[in-house]
Amino acid sequence: MDRTQAADVVTAGFLVIGDEILSGRTKDKNIGYLADYLTLLGIDLSEVRVVPDIHERIVEAVNALRERYDYVFTSGGIGPTHDDITADAIAAAFGVAIDHDPRAVAILESHYPQGQLTPARLRMARIPAGADLIENPVSKAPGFRIGNVHVMAGVPAIMQAMLDAIAPTLRTGRRMLSRTVDADLPESRIAEALREIQKASPGVLIGSYPRTTDGRFTTQVVIRSREEDLLAAAAAAVEHAIAAAAT
Amino acid sequence: MDRTQAADVVTAGFLVIGDEILSGRTKDKNIGYLADYLTLLGIDLSEVRVVPDIHERIVEAVNALRERYDYVFTSGGIGPTHDDITADAIAAAFGVAIDHDPRAVAILESHYPQGQLTPARLRMARIPAGADLIENPVSKAPGFRIGNVHVMAGVPAIMQAMLDAIAPTLRTGRRMLSRTVDADLPESRIAEALREIQKASPGVLIGSYPRTTDGRFTTQVVIRSREEDLLAAAAAAVEHAIAAAAT
Numbered sequence: 001m002d003r004t005q006a007a008d009v010v011t012a013g014f015l016v017i018g019d020e021i022l023s024g025r026t027k028d029k030n031i032g033y034l035a036d037y038l039t040l041l042g043i044d045l046s047e048v049r050v051v052p053d054i055h056e057r058i059v060e061a062v063n064a065l066r067e068r069y070d071y072v073f074t075s076g077g078i079g080p081t082h083d084d085i086t087a088d089a090i091a092a093a094f095g096v097a098i099d100h101d102p103r104a105v106a107i108l109e110s111h112y113p114q115g116q117l118t119p120a121r122l123r124m125a126r127i128p129a130g131a132d133l134i135e136n137p138v139s140k141a142p143g144f145r146i147g148n149v150h151v152m153a154g155v156p157a158i159m160q161a162m163l164d165a166i167a168p169t170l171r172t173g174r175r176m177l178s179r180t181v182d183a184d185l186p187e188s189r190i191a192e193a194l195r196e197i198q199k200a201s202p203g204v205l206i207g208s209y210p211r212t213t214d215g216r217f218t219t220q221v222v223i224r225s226r227e228e229d230l231l232a233a234a235a236a237a238v239e240h241a242i243a244a245a246a247t
Numbered sequence: 248m249d250r251t252q253a254a255d256v257v258t259a260g261f262l263v264i265g266d267e268i269l270s271g272r273t274k275d276k277n278i279g280y281l282a283d284y285l286t287l288l289g290i291d292l293s294e295v296r297v298v299p300d301i302h303e304r305i306v307e308a309v310n311a312l313r314e315r316y317d318y319v320f321t322s323g324g325i326g327p328t329h330d331d332i333t334a335d336a337i338a339a340a341f342g343v344a345i346d347h348d349p350r351a352v353a354i355l356e357s358h359y360p361q362g363q364l365t366p367a368r369l370r371m372a373r374i375p376a377g378a379d380l381i382e383n384p385v386s387k388a389p390g391f392r393i394g395n396v397h398v399m400a401g402v403p404a405i406m407q408a409m410l411d412a413i414a415p416t417l418r419t420g421r422r423m424l425s426r427t428v429d430a431d432l433p434e435s436r437i438a439e440a441l442r443e444i445q446k447a448s449p450g451v452l453i454g455s456y457p458r459t460t461d462g463r464f465t466t467q468v469v470i471r472s473r474e475e476d477l478l479a480a481a482a483a484a485v486e487h488a489i490a491a492a493a494t
Binding site: 016019020021022023024025026027028031032033035036037038039044045046047048049050051052053057079080081082083084118119120121123124139155157176178180187188189191192194195198199205206207208209210211212217222224 | 275285297304330368402445453
């Protein structure tokens with residue numbers, strides 16, 4: 001029996017919105033950052049989807065993810081231009097109205113010099129009804145949270161600042177602990193031993209990652225568990241198996 | 248009316264399989280590479296999903312993507328260890344048997360010295376019934392294609408080599424042409440003009456990407472179309488709008 005209780009596990013899905021990622025023009029930096037961030041918080045990132053700037057595709061993906069995971073995070077598509085359609089799509093996904101939000105308007109009014117809050121900029125104050133704002137210390141235009149969905153900017157520096165604003169509000173689970181063991185062997189040499197250790201180690205996840213080091217095939221074995229004692233026992237077994245295979 | 252015919256458009260979904268991406272341990276390099284590669288070929292990458300090493304999740308995602316797009320590409324989970332479950336999941340998704348494939352066994356037999364083709368390594372020859380092999384010039388263990396799904400390794404060098412092997416077999420569409428115009432202005436200054444140009448430009452996709460350059464907010468406008476004349480006209484309109492906004 002896995003001793004980890006389901007109540008200890010908090011899950012998340014991440015939706016990356018933007019043609020520029022799918023065309024290759026922009027190389028995503030947010031997936032890896034969010035994955036690290038949530039792992040440290042004690043939230044399991046369970047799925048990522050990348051969809052284009054198409055209303056129906058955003059609606060469909062956010063609805064699929066929000067039903068399935070404790071939290072959903074999105075990045076991209078909340079700026080002032082015509083291709084920034086995320087806020088409207090989120091409102092549609094939740095079946096709520098969207099309009100200029102007085103709190104968001106006030107933030108933008110205090111940020112832009114008199115007369116420079118153009119209609120395009122004001123568009124960044126369109127927030128679905130019932131949403132809370134997420135602070136944006138970088139460029140002011142806020143993100144928002146509605147239900148379990150957190151809507152953030154795509155620009156990495158802004159997304160990262162918004163995550164810092166969100167983090168204290170999130171329920172977190174028991175943190176997944178992790179240990180990495182390096183093996184100076186190709187993974188096929190330890191595959192059978194790892195399979196046996198995995199079978200004998202409930203509550204532990206053993207991952208085997210092949211790499212090349214100085215032209216040789218080597219392996220990193222990553223052992224993960226929420227229980228320190230289970231982790232230590234499995235790691236010791238892996239180290240033993242690697243030593244045995246190397247002789 | 249959009250002059251681009253549907254017959255000219257070939258779409259793809261990409262499924263990245265692996266706990267290590269979702270935990271943040273490994274930073275994905277395959278999404279951006281595949282996006283660039285398919286764009287150059289004339290195939291539209293339309294969706295990406297990242298799922299963990301869980302059988303049901305792989306089956307579900309590959310079935311969702313293969314029904315929806317002309318091609319599906321997967322990366323990850325085809326090595327010799329217990330956490331490499333992609334081949335079995337793909338067989339289950341297609342409802343076909345899976346066993347050691349004589350062609351794949353022959354490749355591994357000719358690669359490994361006598362007596363070193365262990366059961367773990369032999370596991371890499373498990374291929375769903377009816378699949379074609381995809382050559383792996385790097386470490387020999389092949390990928391495979393079944394139906395419209397192409398199953399590749401997760402290690403970037405191997406995935407890239409497998410893509411080169413696959414590319415000549417793919418049907419491609421009319422290539423999406425692209426032009427980038429840099430604006431030394433925040434995007435909110437040109438947002439209204441871009442919206443008008445987008446509205447007046449069927450067959451053209453205009454994307455606006457905010458950035459910071461030397462501490463100033465600047466913008467890259469990316470104009471995309473399959474028609475060179477439509478692209479040129481929209482790009483000229485964008486350049487004109489930027490020049491007007493800058494004065």
